[in-house]
Amino acid sequence: MATTRPDPSTPRRGPRTRTELLDAAERVVLRDGPAASMNAIAAEAGITKPILYRHFGDKAGLYVALADRHIETLLDRLREALTRPGTRRQRTEAAIDAWLRLVEGNPALYRFLVHRGQAEEPEVRDRVAVFQRRLGDALAAGIAAELGLPEQQWPRAQAWAHGIVGMVQAASDWWLDEQPFDRTALTRHLADLLDGAYARA
Amino acid sequence: MATTRPDPSTPRRGPRTRTELLDAAERVVLRDGPAASMNAIAAEAGITKPILYRHFGDKAGLYVALADRHIETLLDRLREALTRPGTRRQRTEAAIDAWLRLVEGNPALYRFLVHRGQAEEPEVRDRVAVFQRRLGDALAAGIAAELGLPEQQWPRAQAWAHGIVGMVQAASDWWLDEQPFDRTALTRHLADLLDGAYARA
DNA sequence: CTAGTGTGTTACCGGCGGTAACTTCTGTCA
């Protein structure tokens, strides 16, 4: 057993938990951006690099673990919004707003989650871009359910879903830079667009 | 004057033109992806690194120069599609299809143009992500013109435009991986979405 | 013949991701 910790003495020996390491990594990433070095993360955690590698394999592994902590939370919020009672318009707005709350509330985390993709190495990119993919798949399921689509129409729902995810994400990026109106207005504009306001205008 | 070139002898001395260097860089980037190293590019051009740096300053400069060669072409095609006579739906489809033709015809180039963004360094990212920004701005102008919007409604058009660019881009990425139907079908599905097919379904 | 300019090279810098090999601590069992 290693649970006994009789002497929490000066420099602190003994195993760091995975969670502690991820906390440190998160602090550094939110402070320095996704380009944070493994050395910096190790230093923040009070250890050295090889320990990080023993825990996470490589940098991509660490980043995936870091993203996983938040992806499930966001996915849950989106699923809740998409199955909420009310009108379809209300569900659309609720889902968009759940996303935008993350963007507004923690822009650095948001940027890490969606933008650390394309990390040069295709291997890293593929493992890490799973985020957008999972969002799209979840939304595709929501759309298929909302519209009661037969199975042969799923590809259409998928095309829409992945397109919508990209739409909200790109609009968020632009909005983060410009902020020409508040979050609820952006929610309304995007919901309008999905409602066909452009075609009708 | 150094224009005289009397002896094009064995290993080829004398200045490489910027175009030659960009050609070589393009070959390497399309072969190895955006992670191509400056050494590899220099080798492909038959020279060494410092020459590249004299021409382009740094890696971001080279990539921006590389992207610029193609961005204007694509922007021109999009502008042409957006001002074409016919129905709004036809213009929408023409613009989406112009984009998708690039995606389908040269996926590696497409990925380089839109995905080499977020290259770790914020500085690189900011200079290079200009691509999506310019697309969005161009589309916003097109939308404002199409709808005859008054100036105080421009932010709304911008939100839509940047969202639409992200939508088409994300749908393209998904489609490149899956290819569940052909290009024209994707064009139709995305145009349907902008037409409000989701709200009506 | 010399001076200067542009073209190119070699050789280096610091820092990155990643790893091998060693040390130090801790708990177990005779």
Added chain:
DNA sequence: TGACAGAAGTTACCGCCGGTAACACACTAG
């Protein structure tokens, strides 16, 4: 108690990257 297994953690390194300083060679102008 004491030898020992093994985990925890460190130092020191590898190859490669982007980027640069300093030097070598050709050519032209005076």
